[in-house]
Amino acid sequence: MTLGFVIGESKPTLVTAQTSRSLPIGEYVIIDSQDGKIVGLAEKSVVSSAALGDIKNYDEALESIEVAELNKRDKSYTASIRILGFLESLQKGKAILPAVPPIPGTQVIKATKEDLGQIFGPENNEWIKIGNLLRNSEIDSLINLNKIVSRHVGILAMTGMGKSNLVTLLAMQIAKLDGTVIIFDYHNDYSDLNIPKINVIDAKINPRLLEADTLSDVLEIRESADVQQRILRLAFTPEIKESANFWEALDEQVQYIGANPERKEDRHSADRVQDKIDDARNRASEILDPDMTNPVGLIKEGRLNILNVSEFTDKQANVAISYYLQELLADRKAAVNAKSAKSKLKRNYRFNTPIFVIIEEAHVFIPKNEDAKAKYWAGKIAREGRKFGLGLGIVSQRPRDIDANVLSQMGSLAVMKIVQEDDQRQIASAAESISREFISQLTSLNIGDSVLVGQWVNLPAIVHIDEVKGKTIGSDQNAVGEWAVAKKIDDAGTKSSQDLVQKDLLMD
Numbered sequence: 001m002t003l004g005f006v007i008g009e010s011k012p013t014l015v016t017a018q019t020s021r022s023l024p025i026g027e028y029v030i031i032d033s034q035d036g037k038i039v040g041l042a043e044k045s046v047v048s049s050a051a052l053g054d055i056k057n058y059d060e061a062l063e064s065i066e067v068a069e070l071n072k073r074d075k076s077y078t079a080s081i082r083i084l085g086f087l088e089s090l091q092k093g094k095a096i097l098p099a100v101p102p103i104p105g106t107q108v109i110k111a112t113k114e115d116l117g118q119i120f121g122p123e124n125n126e127w128i129k130i131g132n133l134l135r136n137s138e139i140d141s142l143i144n145l146n147k148i149v150s151r152h153v154g155i156l157a158m159t160g161m162g163k164s165n166l167v168t169l170l171a172m173q174i175a176k177l178d179g180t181v182i183i184f185d186y187h188n189d190y191s192d193l194n195i196p197k198i199n200v201i202d203a204k205i206n207p208r209l210l211e212a213d214t215l216s217d218v219l220e221i222r223e224s225a226d227v228q229q230r231i232l233r234l235a236f237t238p239e240i241k242e243s244a245n246f247w248e249a250l251d252e253q254v255q256y257i258g259a260n261p262e263r264k265e266d267r268h269s270a271d272r273v274q275d276k277i278d279d280a281r282n283r284a285s286e287i288l289d290p291d292m293t294n295p296v297g298l299i300k301e302g303r304l305n306i307l308n309v310s311e312f313t314d315k316q317a318n319v320a321i322s323y324y325l326q327e328l329l330a331d332r333k334a335a336v337n338a339k340s341a342k343s344k345l346k347r348n349y350r351f352n353t354p355i356f357v358i359i360e361e362a363h364v365f366i367p368k369n370e371d372a373k374a375k376y377w378a379g380k381i382a383r384e385g386r387k388f389g390l391g392l393g394i395v396s397q398r399p400r401d402i403d404a405n406v407l408s409q410m411g412s413l414a415v416m417k418i419v420q421e422d423d424q425r426q427i428a429s430a431a432e433s434i435s436r437e438f439i440s441q442l443t444s445l446n447i448g449d450s451v452l453v454g455q456w457v458n459l460p461a462i463v464h465i466d467e468v469k470g471k472t473i474g475s476d477q478n479a480v481g482e483w484a485v486a487k488k489i490d491d492a493g494t495k496s497s498q499d500l501v502q503k504d505l506l507m508d
Ligand SMILES: Nc1ncnc2c1ncn2[C@@H]1O[C@H](COP(=O)(O)OP(=O)(O)OP(=O)(O)O)[C@@H](O)[C@H]1O
Pocket: 157, 158, 159, 160, 161, 162, 163, 164, 165, 166, 397, 447, 448, 449, 464, 465, 466, 467, 468, 473, 474, 475, 476
């Protein structure tokens, strides 16, 4: 079906088309050039009216509307079309741009399912469906799972736009293929998911396994409290780490240091450290467990593991996440090295196959301008994970606060609605393949719409992501509804107690 013609000045990467209708931004079209079919993407779309172009007053506008309605030639629909490459090469997964620009007059036609199906939905078991093209909705949109495990992915959008929905979709698909997924669940969003192969675990920290400075983070000892830090470092000896009653032993050791102070201020600070230990034991006994074996042991291979970190403070969550990341990387390194050494000694490693780890609220754990342990390990995985089959997914509603280095290591991105310019700028600098026109589209996306760029797709795409049915995550709170129900219950309570009083009176 003819949509229009190439007009004006053409470039090998960009043409202007005059069309018979408005081309929605994000629609793929075919430019039927002499050298072969070329795939293009509408990046900008303008409608203008000859009669209504230069209106000076209200009456003139009214008259011109009538003129415009009568004149078939009044409206002009133009679109800027980005050239993505020859159709035939794109269908083979390669982008070859034309050497000469399409000449003006070349037909622009509607892209069919046959044209685009192979590009956006290759038939190969590495590819899984996550939605449909937003503007060519008859075409499925698939992503290459291998690429996200080897080259990582960033999922970025304002709050409530569908990040966790996409995470759930990806995680379900990986688990369906017997892969291992780990989600650090910061808001306890995922534990109620009613899906197969889910393994919900409360993340824990074994304080014996920590370094002294990490333990002081967990105990919430301030970084500036030098004396307390030193006392904890002195008390946290290898013997204490191994003693049967860990907390008692640590407490006694701190008490001992306080009773035999090197300096005057040690006495008071030792008391403070003891308070901190008491506090942590009382408040965080569920998450600080010196008697568990390695917390990583609860993660199951081939499952969708939800690690609930919602009970942690930010600092504790940071310690927990960095601990898990460090262990996972070490485990995968050992497994891969053993495999490549063709070791005769057949040891069963904890994780024999690649893992995909997802960090929600990534701006908290991988912050810009701040040193955090989790950031260090996330950065290391972003750089080295590829070799060891450890993929990273980072999810955030504040891309501007994520460490730019780590973000730029994400080989693929899903970007949903984002209004803040700082966020858009950060995304633009993290992904070269995302053009400025695409970025300007981000403000007008609806819930579940996403721009996909990077290695997990053959071509940048604007898609609508499938909604995972039967989930209860992240739904907005129905405040008005809940208030109404609460009021009803309240009223019913008052009424029934009034009834009782009435009854009592009658009985008297
Ligand atoms: N692809 C989709 N299609 C239709 N509706 C969707 C889609 N994705 C999400 N939604 C709706 O939007 C709501 C919020 O989605 P989700 O929890 O995934 O957002 P989020 O970006 O993770 O938000 P937050 O930043 O608060 O974590 C969901 O409860 C769901 O009803």
